Amino acid sequence: MAEFERGQTFLDKKATNFDGTKGKYFIALSSGEFSDDEIVCFVMNSENRFEKYHLNCNKTPGKFIIKPETFSFINKYTSIMLKSEVYYTLDDLCDDNILYLDIADDQLQREIKNCIDFNYLLPKGTKLIRDSFK
Numbered sequence: 045m046a047e048f049e050r051g052q053t054f055l056d057k058k059a060t061n062f063d064g065t066k067g068k069y070f071i072a073l074s075s076g077e078f079s080d081d082e083i084v085c086f087v088m089n090s091e092n093r094f095e096k097y098h099l100n101c102n103k104t105p106g107k108f109i110i111k112p113e114t115f116s117f118i119n120k121y122t123s124i125m126l127k128s129e130v131y132y133t134l135d136d137l138c139d140d141n142i143l144y145l146d147i148a149d150d151q152l153q154r155e156i157k158n159c160i161d162f163n164y165l166l167p168k169g170t171k172l173i174r175d176s177f178k
Contacts, residue, residue: 048076048083048134050176051148053115057141059087069117071124071148073157074172076134083137084169085130086156091121101159108159115146124156127164153177 052072059068069088076083088110091097097109106127112119136142148156157177162170 048072048081048137049147050075051150051153053088053117053145053148054137055117055143055145057143069122069145070130071156072132073153073160074176076137079133079135081134082131082168082172083134084165084172085132086128087125087130088118089123089125091123094121097123100155103159103161106161106164108156110152114152115148117145126156126160129165129169131169 050073053069054072055067055069057067059066059070070085071088072083072085074082074084091107091109094109097105097107099109099111101108106125108124108126110118110122110124112121114122154177157173160173162173165173
């Protein structure tokens with residue numbers, strides 16, 4: 045059994061953005077067992093322009109929209125941004141700045157994976173995700 049499960053959501057309290065450091069929520073779409081294993085993650089952002097999209101897969105803009113309360117910490121419509129992945133090692137995810145939250149059920153994980161346009165991901169990300177879903 046992997047030490048880090050696919051579908052794990054977490055808050056990285058020190059994630060960086062263009063404005064500096066601000067906590068960001070992520071969902072992992074691969075698993076990890078060893079300290080140097082890379083985990084493919086996607087950022088989750090509040091969706092302020094929900095009228096432009098629909099729930100679930102919005103493949104062209106590379107967003108998967110989830111409704112409030114999909115996870116215990118989600119209280120607004122939220123986009124999972126699928127066009128740019130972020131890599132964490134298992135060691136990175138054991139940091140005090142990482143707060144583990146809910147784990148997505150298998151069906152939701154597969155819906156998110158099926159929405160990904162793998163042409164936007166690095167080949168290593170594509171491989172990690174596909175291997176995790178075998």
